[in-house]
Amino acid sequence: MDRAKEYWMANIKLVIVCIAIWFVVSFGFGILLAEPLNGIRLGGYKLGFWFAQQGSIFTFVALIFFYAHRMNILDRKFGVHED
Amino acid sequence: MxxxxxxxxxxxxxxxxxxxxxxxxxxxxxxxxxxxxxxxxxxxxxxxxxxxxxxxxxxxxxxxxxxxxxxxxxxxxxxxxxxxxxxxxxxxxxxxxxxxxxxxxxxxxxxxxxxxxxxxxxxxxxxxxxxxxxxxxxxxxxxxxxxxxxxxxxxxxxxxxxxxxxxxxxxxxxxxxxxxxxxxxxxxxxxxxxxxxxxxxxxxxxxxxxxxxxxxxxxxxxxxxxxxxxxxxxxxxxxxxxxxxxxxxxxxxxxxxxxxxxxxxxxxxxxxxxxxxxxxxxxxxxxxxxxxxxxxxxAMARLNLMETIQTGPVGAVDGNIKYDEAPAWFTNWEKTGLLAYEDKNADGRIQYYGSGLDAQAATFGWAGNEMTKVDRDIMVLANPExxxxxxxxxxxxxxxxxxxxxxxxxxxxxxxxxxxxxxxxxxxxxxxxxxxxxxxxxxxxxxxxxxxxxxxxxxxxxFAAQTVALAFGLAASSIFPALMMGIFNKRMNNAGAIAGMLAGLLSTLVYIFWFKGWLFFKSTAMAPDTPEHWMLGISPGSFGAVGALINFTVAYVVSKMTSPPPESIQHLVEDIRVPSGSGGPVGGH
The missing domain is CATH 1.20.1730.10 (Sodium/glucose cotransporter)
Structure with a gap:
């Protein structure tokens, strides 16, 4: 497998991991599993409600920076970075 | 001042x-x-x-x-x-x-x-x-x-x-x-x-x-x-x-x-x-x-609103604020017509309650929810007041x-x-x-x-609210899938992309117009815009996701049946997948 293909596969793998987390915190914890999670408390929040209105958004922010950081490492490793 | x-x-x-x-x-x-x-x-x-x-x-x-x-x-x-x-x-x-x-x-x-x-x-x-x-x-x-x-x-x-x-x-x-x-x-x-x-x-x-x-x-x-x-x-x-x-x-x-x-x-x-x-x-x-x-x-605005009106126990004679004693913001917003009060039981007090209390409310001498209009758009603007x-x-x-x-x-x-x-x-x-x-x-x-x-x-x-849904539905069902397939599917060709965009766009438009009326003329709606008439209970505003799925499917099937894109396009896709050689700022420097 050539380098470009390898780089692309590594990127796809990372994207799949990130999208899975994206899906789980919002559609999973925030919608589908919100009711059972509401049985657990986080301070004055019910957990399902917290994920739907706060937690998912914080996770989204962290995810993008995580992805950007890992991609910078990948870019250098495969020598496809800019400048 | x-x-x-x-x-x-x-x-x-x-x-x-x-x-x-x-x-x-x-x-x-x-x-x-x-x-x-x-x-x-x-x-x-x-x-x-x-x-x-x-x-x-x-x-x-x-x-x-x-x-x-x-x-x-x-x-x-x-x-x-x-x-x-x-x-x-x-x-x-x-x-x-x-x-x-x-x-x-x-x-x-x-x-x-x-x-x-x-x-x-x-x-x-x-x-x-x-x-x-x-x-x-x-x-x-x-x-x-x-x-x-x-x-x-x-x-x-x-x-x-x-x-x-x-x-x-x-x-x-x-x-x-x-x-x-x-x-x-x-x-x-x-x-x-x-x-x-x-x-x-x-x-x-x-x-x-x-x-x-x-x-x-x-x-x-x-x-x-x-x-x-x-x-x-x-x-x-x-x-x-x-x-x-x-x-x-x-x-x-x-x-x-x-x-x-x-x-x-x-x-x-x-x-x-x-x-x-x-x-x-x-x-x-x-x-x-x-x-x-x-x-x-x-949440805090809702709490403030309800506590302003319901000052005492529910059902008590003096549990609700008197209209004459309502705070200034209440009367200020009433003037705009975005907040409306009607003294249905003529007791000079404000009763604000939901349909779950209707049966019980009658026993309190309440004659219906008296906050006949609380426009949700006033919440942020009224908050400081x-x-x-x-x-x-x-x-x-x-x-x-x-x-x-x-x-x-x-x-x-x-x-x-x-x-x-x-x-x-x-x-x-x-x-x-x-x-x-x-x-x-x-x-x-x-x-x-x-x-x-x-x-x-x-x-x-x-139709301001509906058109926002339309804007999102359109973007979701037409532009996003075309862009994504253009990057992630090297085999995607012109026929597939065009067919996909049109299928996604038209299905979403038709679904919205079916319930909202053609070009939003309400009288031309084919069915009432209520959950029991929606297909599988999907509201017109939510249909963009289905439209996107239609777009992806149609594009995939059509591209499989037609010839692959030329060599040069496949190289273009390979090129955009790697960051190097992007070129710096242009113009004005």
Whole structure:
């Protein structure tokens, strides 16, 4: 497998991991599993409600920076970075 | 100083700043006009994207939606933020690497077809124009409320301001103005929220205050749930609508966010591919500041409203506030017609309760809910008054609402102008046009778009809320799938992409028009717009996700049956997948 293909596969793998987390915190914890999670408390929040209105958004922010950081490492490793 | 004078001063000052910036950042080349010369720092670009993204809907309407729908309004919070994850990973870096100016340009080149480009122009203009009409209306409302001028005058002033800085400055002027507008709107949004959170929970951070305890030791959300249930409303933190609909609406809003051209274009303005990735993160940071504050604003406003009216035990003779003793904000908003009270049982007191209490209410001598209208859009604007904050805070909120509407309108107008001048004129109709004439054409196109949007905003066909759903549905079902397949599926060809875009676009349009009426003329609707008539209970606003699925499926099947794209296109796709060789800033340096 050539380098470009390898780089692309590594990127796809990372994207799949990130999208899975994206899906789980919002559609999973925030919608589908919100009711059972509401049985657990986080301070004055019910957990399902917290994920739907706060937690998912914080996770989204962290995810993008995580992805950007890992991609910078990948870019250098495969020598496809800019400048 | 009275509120009106104060508002004139604050709003006037912010306008002076916007115009000053626009004159300083005047665009001299098409690269500067369309993409700010690709030289905007990723953090600043993130801030500008935040202002671009957060419209009057985010600033004014969202907290009100949350206040009255509780948990169910989470779809807007997740839907309007989650799209940035898709943007950062699936679109932004690759489109930046490709390095052109507009979304239709990429679609036209990648699918080697002028028809594909034309379809993309159509989707872009319809989606952007419907969205911008709502913004102009928002500007008009904010002006007429706070500056006490007629609604039409408000729209004209708004048109004039946008004209000056967007037409002169292009993307460069818009970007730097939006940075200033972001500062104004976020300050205006968080200041009242901090004060109210402090008053109710003793915690100045609304995100923590919402999960905190009230002075009596009961958690704020538990207390809110309790009051809601006692008064016959659904519990605040519990789900009321169908799960399928919540799921699909969230998905439509997310995909729509990632497919709206004025947002995508923002990532063409950064110097490097890696900046496009981090800039999406910064954009979301700046958006999240408002979006995680909004749930606190909503819940606390609802609590304040109910406690203002229901001062004692439910059902007690003196448990409800007397109308004569209602606070000033109550009567102020009553004057606008957005809050309405009717003394149905003629006891001089206000009863506000939900349908769950109807049977019991009769035994209290109540004759029905007397708050006959509580417009959810007033919540953010009334908040500072409810919390008894000083006039300068109220003036600031007015300036913030106007900043939110203007910044989004400018971004959308630029997307429309570049689609007309760069894609339609230069790309399809007059390929030989000089850069100078193209720049002139885009300024004329933008002026034209401002006039059209302003006039439609003056006399909105009465479908502002539906058209926002349409804009997202269109972007989700047409533009996003085409872009994503163009990058991730090397085998995707022109026939597949065009068939997919048309199938997604038309199915979504037909589904919306079926229930909302053809071209939104209500009398032509084919079925009532109620859950029992919707297909599988899917609301028209949620259909964008289904449209996107149709787009992907049709495109895949058609591309399998037709010949693969030429070698050169496959090389193009391989090239955009790696960051190196993206080229630095262009023009004006």
């Amino acid at each position: 009275d509120l009106k004078t104060m508002t004139y001063i604050v709003v006037g000052l912010t306008f002076a700043v916007y115009i000053f910036i626009a004159i300083r950042a005047r665009a001299g080349s098409t690269a500067e006009f369309y993409v700010a010369g690709k030289g905007v720092h990723p953090v600043l670009n993130g801030m500008a994207t935040g202002a671009d993204w957060m419209s009057a809907a985010s600033f004014i309407s969202m907290a009100g939606l949350i206040a009255f729908n509780g948990f169910d309004a989470s779809v807007y919070l997740m839907g309007w933020t989650g799209g940035y994850v898709l943007l950062a990973m699936l679109l932004a870096p690759y489109l930046r690497k490709y390095g052109k100016f507009t979304v239709p340009e990429f679609i036209g080149d990648r699918f080697y077809s002028k028809s594909a480009r034309a379809v993309a122009i159509l989707c872009l203009i319809v989606a952007s124009l419907t969205y911008v009409i709502g913004q102009m209306k928002g500007v008009g409302v904010a002006f007429s409320r706070f500056l006490e001028v007629p609604f039409a005058t408000g729209v004209y002033v708004g048109m004039g301001i946008v004209f000056v800085y967007a037409v002169l400055g292009g993307m460069k002027g818009i970007t730097y103005t939006q940075i200033a507008q972001y500062c104004v709107l976020i300050f205006a949004y968080t200041v009242p929220a901090v004060f109210i959170s402090l008053q109710l929970t003793g915690n100045p951070i609304p995100q923590l205050g919402l999960g905190g305890n009230m002075s009596d030791g009961v958690a704020l959300l538990d207390k809110l749930d309790q009051i809601c249930v006692d008064l016959g409303f659904a519990a605040y933190t519990e789900q009321k609508g169908s799960t399928l609909n919540m799921f699909l609406l969230t998905m439509s809003l997310m995909i729509g966010t990632a497919g709206l051209p004025h947002v995508i274009t923002r990532f063409f303005t950064v110097p490097k591919v890696r900046d496009a990735r981090s800039s999406a993160g910064w954009a979301l940071v700046f958006i999240a500041i408002l979006y995680t504050t909004a749930p606190g604003v909503g 409810i919390a008894k904050l000083p006039n300068w805070v109220i003036a600031l909120v007015a300036a913030g609402g106007i900043a939110a509407a203007l910044s989004t309108a400018a971004g959308l107008l630029l997307a429309i102008a570049s689609a007309v001048s760069h894609d339609l004129l230069k790309g399809i109709l007059m390929p030989g046009i000089s850069e100078k004439s193209e720049l002139m054409a885009s300024r004329v196109a933008m002026a034209g778009a401002i006039v059209v949007a302003g006039l439609l905003g003056l006399d909105p066909p009465g």
